[in-house]
Amino acid sequence: MIQIGFCDDDLSILSELRVLLDRYRVERNVEITSAAFQSPLELLTEIERGTRFDILLLDVMMPGENGIDTAREIRRYDQSMKIIFLTSSAEFAVESYTVGAYFYQLKPIWQESFFRLLDSVIAECAKSGSMSLILRCKSGITRVELDKLEYCEVLGRALWLHLTDGTVLESGGGMDHLCEQLTEHDNFLRIHRSYLVNLDHIKSIVPKTITMDSLAELPVPRGKYAELKDLYLEYAFRRKQVFLT
Known part of the structure; x- marks a missing residue:
C-alpha cells in the first residue's frame, strides 16, 4: 500500500491532484491512500504525530513557511520520504535537491506527465522497500x-x-x-x-x-x-x- 500526501494552499490544485490520482489508481490497478493539506503547519503536525507518507507532493510557494523550508523540517523526522515539489517555475530546481527532493513537477499538471512521474517514484519505492528497513x-x-x-x-x-x-x-x-x-x-x-x-x-x-x-x-x-x-x-x-x- 502506497501512502501519498498532497500539500498546496490552492484548493483547485488539491482537487485536481485527487482527480488525477483516482484515474491513476483505476488505470494502474494499484492500492494508494492519500491525504491532502492546505498548509505546511497541518502537514508537519500530522507527521510529528507519526503519520508516514511514502510520497509527498509539496507546493514550493505557500503563505508563511515555503515548501523548501517545510521539506527541511520533514527531513528531521523522515529521511526516506520521496518529496516531489510542485512549482510554476524551474528556478527552484537546484535548491530542491538540497533537501533530498526526488523530483519537481511543473504546473499546470498534465495527466501524462503526472502518470509518468508516479510510475517512476512508485517503482523506486518498491525497489528501495524490498532492500531496506523502515525504523x-x-x-x-x-x-x-x-x-x-x-x-x-x-x-x-x-x-x-x-x-x-x-x-x-x-x-x-x-x-x-x-x-x-x-x-x-x-x-x-x-x-x-x-x-x-x-x-x-x-x-x-x-x-x-x-x-x-x-x-x-x-x-x-x-x-x-x-x-x-x-x-x-x-x-x-x-x-x-x-x-x-
Whole structure:
C-alpha cells in the first residue's frame, strides 16, 4: 500500500491532484491512500504525530513557511520520504535537491506527465522497500539499506543497529519483530537472543567470538560454535564464495 500526501494552499490544485490520482489508481490497478493539506503547519503536525507518507507532493510557494523550508523540517523526522515539489517555475530546481527532493513537477499538471512521474517514484519505492528497513528511531523515521546493516544488538530495552559506516541507530522495536521483518533475507542470522548479524559482514568465526568487518567482537553462545560455523559456511557456499584451506 502506497501512502501519498498532497500539500498546496490552492484548493483547485488539491482537487485536481485527487482527480488525477483516482484515474491513476483505476488505470494502474494499484492500492494508494492519500491525504491532502492546505498548509505546511497541518502537514508537519500530522507527521510529528507519526503519520508516514511514502510520497509527498509539496507546493514550493505557500503563505508563511515555503515548501523548501517545510521539506527541511520533514527531513528531521523522515529521511526516506520521496518529496516531489510542485512549482510554476524551474528556478527552484537546484535548491530542491538540497533537501533530498526526488523530483519537481511543473504546473499546470498534465495527466501524462503526472502518470509518468508516479510510475517512476512508485517503482523506486518498491525497489528501495524490498532492500531496506523502515525504523522509528529517536532521530525520526529512518530507512536503513539492508546491505549497510552490519549487526544489531539489544541493550536494556532498546534495539541498537550498527551500520557499516559507523552510524549507530537506537530503535524502540524488539529483536523478535526485527527478525520477523528480515525472514526473507537469508543473509541475516540471529546468533544469540540479543544479537543479529549480517553474514555478509562477518570477518571471522572462532569458538568464542564472531568478529565483524568493523572489528566488533560478538559472543558465541556456549555450545553454538559448530552450528553457527556450519550455517555461515552453507550461506557462503550458496553465494559461491571461495575458501582457501
